[in-house]
Amino acid sequence: MAKKFIKKRKRNLMSVGLPAEIIFNIVLILFALLCIIPFVFVIVISFSSEQSIRQIGYSFFPSEWSVTAYDYVFKMGDQLWRSYFNSFFVTIVGTLVSITMCILYAYALFRRDFKFRSFFTMFAFFTTLFGGGLAPTYMVCKQLLGLSDNYQALIVPALVSPFYIIVMRTFFSSSIPEELIEAAAIDGSGEYRTLVKIILPITKPGIATVSLLTALAYWNDWYLAMLYIRDAKFIPLQYLLMKMQSQVDFLVKNSAKIGAEVANVVSQLPSSTLRMALVVFVVVPITFAYPFFQRYIIAGLTIGSVKG
Amino acid sequence: MDEKKTKAIALKGRRKKHKDRKKTLILLSMVAPTSIWLILLRYIPLFGIVIAFKNYKVYTKAPTLINNVIHSKWVGFKNFFFIFATTDSLKFIRNTVCYNLVFILCGLILSVSFAIMLNEITHKFVAKTYQTLMFFPYFISWVVASYFVAALLDPSNGLITRFQLEHFGAATDFYNNPKPWPVILTLSSIWKNTGYSTILYLAAITGIDTSLYEAAAIDGATKWQQIKYVTIPNLRTMISILLIMDIGKIFNSDFGLFYNIPQNSGPLFSVTQTIDTYVYRALMQTNNISNSTAASLFQNVIGFICIMIANTIVKKIDEDSSLF
Numbered sequence A: 001m002a003k004k005f006i007k008k009r010k011r012n013l014m015s016v017g018l019p020a021e022i023i024f025n026i027v028l029i030l031f032a033l034l035c036i037i038p039f040v041f042v043i044v045i046s047f048s049s050e051q052s053i054r055q056i057g058y059s060f061f062p063s064e065w066s067v068t069a070y071d072y073v074f075k076m077g078d079q080l081w082r083s084y085f086n087s088f089f090v091t092i093v094g095t096l097v098s099i100t101m102c103i104l105y106a107y108a109l110f111r112r113d114f115k116f117r118s119f120f121t122m123f124a125f126f127t128t129l130f131g132g133g134l135a136p137t138y139m140v141c142k143q144l145l146g147l148s149d150n151y152q153a154l155i156v157p158a159l160v161s162p163f164y165i166i167v168m169r170t171f172f173s174s175s176i177p178e179e180l181i182e183a184a185a186i187d188g189s190g191e192y193r194t195l196v197k198i199i200l201p202i203t204k205p206g207i208a209t210v211s212l213l214t215a216l217a218y219w220n221d222w223y224l225a226m227l228y229i230r231d232a233k234f235i236p237l238q239y240l241l242m243k244m245q246s247q248v249d250f251l252v253k254n255s256a257k258i259g260a261e262v263a264n265v266v267s268q269l270p271s272s273t274l275r276m277a278l279v280v281f282v283v284v285p286i287t288f289a290y291p292f293f294q295r296y297i298i299a300g301l302t303i304g305s306v307k308g
Numbered sequence B: 001m002d003e004k005k006t007k008a009i010a011l012k013g014r015r016k017k018h019k020d021r022k023k024t025l026i027l028l029s030m031v032a033p034t035s036i037w038l039i040l041l042r043y044i045p046l047f048g049i050v051i052a053f054k055n056y057k058v059y060t061k062a063p064t065l066i067n068n069v070i071h072s073k074w075v076g077f078k079n080f081f082f083i084f085a086t087t088d089s090l091k092f093i094r095n096t097v098c099y100n101l102v103f104i105l106c107g108l109i110l111s112v113s114f115a116i117m118l119n120e121i122t123h124k125f126v127a128k129t130y131q132t133l134m135f136f137p138y139f140i141s142w143v144v145a146s147y148f149v150a151a152l153l154d155p156s157n158g159l160i161t162r163f164q165l166e167h168f169g170a171a172t173d174f175y176n177n178p179k180p181w182p183v184i185l186t187l188s189s190i191w192k193n194t195g196y197s198t199i200l201y202l203a204a205i206t207g208i209d210t211s212l213y214e215a216a217a218i219d220g221a222t223k224w225q226q227i228k229y230v231t232i233p234n235l236r237t238m239i240s241i242l243l244i245m246d247i248g249k250i251f252n253s254d255f256g257l258f259y260n261i262p263q264n265s266g267p268l269f270s271v272t273q274t275i276d277t278y279v280y281r282a283l284m285q286t287n288n289i290s291n292s293t294a295a296s297l298f299q300n301v302i303g304f305i306c307i308m309i310a311n312t313i314v315k316k317i318d319e320d321s322s323l324f
Helices: A002-014 A018-046 A050-056 A068-076 A078-110 A117-129 A134-144 A151-158 A162-175 A178-186 A191-202 A204-219 A223-228 A237-246 A259-267 A271-304 B002-053 B065-071 B078-085 B087-120 B124-139 B142-153 B159-168 B181-206 B210-218 B223-248 B255-260 B266-272 B275-284 B289-317
Strands: none
Touching: A018 A271, A018 B087, A018 B124, A018 B142, A018 B181, A050 A271, A068 A271, A078 A117, A078 A151, A078 A162, A078 A191, A078 A204, A078 A237, A078 A271, A078 B002, A117 A162, A117 B002, A134 A151, A134 A223, A134 B002, A134 B065, A134 B275, A134 B289, A151 A204, A151 A223, A151 B002, A162 A204, A178 A191, A191 A204, A191 B002, A204 A271, A223 A237, A237 A271, A237 B142, A271 B124, A271 B142, B002 B065, B002 B078, B002 B289, B078 B087, B078 B289, B087 B124, B087 B181, B087 B223, B087 B266, B087 B275, B124 B181, B142 B159, B142 B181, B142 B255, B181 B223, B181 B255, B181 B266, B210 B223, B223 B289, B255 B275, B275 B289
16 A cells, blocks of 8 residues: 555656646647648648649648649659759758868868957858948848859858857867867978868768758748849749749740640640649758758757757 | 886876877867858958948959959049948938837747736747747748738739728829838748747746745735746846947948848838848949949948947856857
């Protein structure tokens, strides 16, 4: 009897109790579902027939399923494939250049024996506190640096993030003992050699975190395209999607295959399902990369929130 | 003998100096690419601030950026007066600040409660699954999110509009009616950002020393009392720091949320316009470069003051958590 009581008491001290835990679970399930359901909904809509949408609107249970939207995308999605390529290209090149610059800068800031350490720390950090604002930056980029209707315009303005530099530096200082660098220097290893052969292998998780965050930012970017891109040739996925909101025919306007029949094709376009099919195309790569991303990004966020 | 020694020392010193100089040069070469970027894209635009005090006009004889800026007329604070003379400016400043306050408050309450709940789930696998699902919206752009919202609010096919039509006979014309938008924008912001901040708080909770809980349990504290007297007090510093930092950014807004979710709809501007969307629209849509620059200068100066104050307060609470 006494034993049972103690056991029960112990249980009470270690958990919130069954009823409370059930309520917690319900609340969390509801919110978790809320986070994911919109995406499921969009998938369902993209597979509904136009007929069903006219009848009952967007619904989780369409009266008729159809793959017409995907048919259209595959048949005349020239613009879509073009944009897919642009997004992948910008994401890959942008991330590679950006992470290289970030590692180099953060590594120099991490070195205590760097003479201008505090100057360059302030030099990067100041830009997060005060800036020229959108209009001057836009005009400098467009008119002085020629960032307009080219791939550079989608890559260059997002290359540097002082926040990631600080995160990267924190990774360096938390995983590399000072003596290691001294030892390498005594062995006659050059600075760059030390960085590539010794430092980088140790900080792989940190590099993965910052790379993934950067890649995500490039993949999700539409703002730079909205500012600097007018030519459909360079439009990335996210901006294509944004344009489709107001003009669904944008997707086929530039398609070489249909040419003169544009008006005819546009009038038969399954506009609402086509839009949603495109959303699915944009989100699918993220869902595939998500498990990966999640692990590293959580590691990065928790370290980033602790100042180094 | 002595002469030889001093010579040797001098030589050694020179060699060391030479080596140091070489090292500094190599390290400078490492910071060079980012520094050049910072100069071109962050420091040169700083000079553009003068546009806020000028009437920016294209200099027709030789229309380069620098000529345009130099040859535009000085107008003093006229641009600022112009912006603040309209009632619109009061609205977009009010919107920026009020939305931020609501987002900060709702975000704080929800993410701290979710983090505490997640920590109390017995099955770690289940907790992990919730966490994974909650974090998903963080990876989605506002453009995609705007389609999610449109799936509910679309004037002809939206889930909610159809529901209203069926059950009430009339539907709200969401994209032309500003009334429901404060709620819609708040829900959108919660949807996208709560998972992220929940994870931050959860990490802080897992970081709390377990011996504190054991000690509390020995003293007979129930789990609820442990949450109240151990978890929350231990989170207090982090909560106040994140809170103050957020308040430091109160004049900034998430452009994507306010531009994409309402789909750039004009009739909604009274409740969806913020300083950032105004700056963008003045530049790209009404082509009023001087006003755009003036508005962002206003935002920058006030923002700078707020961040400085916030940082000072944080420094008082916890030296290590301050930004600088």
